[in-house]
Amino acid sequence: MIRSVLFLCTLVLTGCDLKDGKKTTSENSAFVNAELAAADSLGIPVYNFDELEPLLNRKDDKTYIINFWATWCAPCIKELPYFEKINQEGKANNRKVILVSLDMPSMWKSKLIPFIRNKDIKSEVVVLDDPDQNSWIPKINKNWSGAIPATLIYNRNRRKFYEQTFTYESLNKELSEFN
Secondary structure: OHHHHHHHHHHHHHHOOOEOOEOOHHHHHHHHHHHHOOOOOOOOOEEOHHHHHHHHOOOOOOEEEEEEEOOOOHHHHHHHHHHHHHHHHHHHHOEEEEEEEOOOHHHHHHHHHHHHHHOOOOOEEEEEOOOOHHHHHHHHOOOOOOOOOEEEEEOOOOEEEEOOOOOHHHHHHHHHOOO
């Protein structure tokens, strides 16, 4: 089994055409699946910024709450239960929470996957694996310093970025402006 996984990884890594050094979704997905398949059944999409960007600009009737976080960020971890609660309530309020993990690839198997399982995270989780932060951070918000936690809330009519930690009450207050 291990030999098969290593062979698959070798084929994926040697057979893919990398444009400008960026990984494609299929390469990242193959890597995550190969790395996690034996011990984990959780499939988490891994995106570079170009692949993540459509999630940040949907034009449907929902309000999106996009939280940038990492397992090594204590304030991020503290506020995650509030996003989870909003996600559960959001189904009735036409809201969707997407948790964008900024964990490094070396942490996906050892930290991220166990964290999601142990905390029983139900919100959609994606990984942003794009080392060119100087390029994508200002595309999310020109004033973002890059610090996390950070949250983008938007719908068709309104868009607001927050470089702060939320309480449940403060998050709900901000969301009330998007109704």
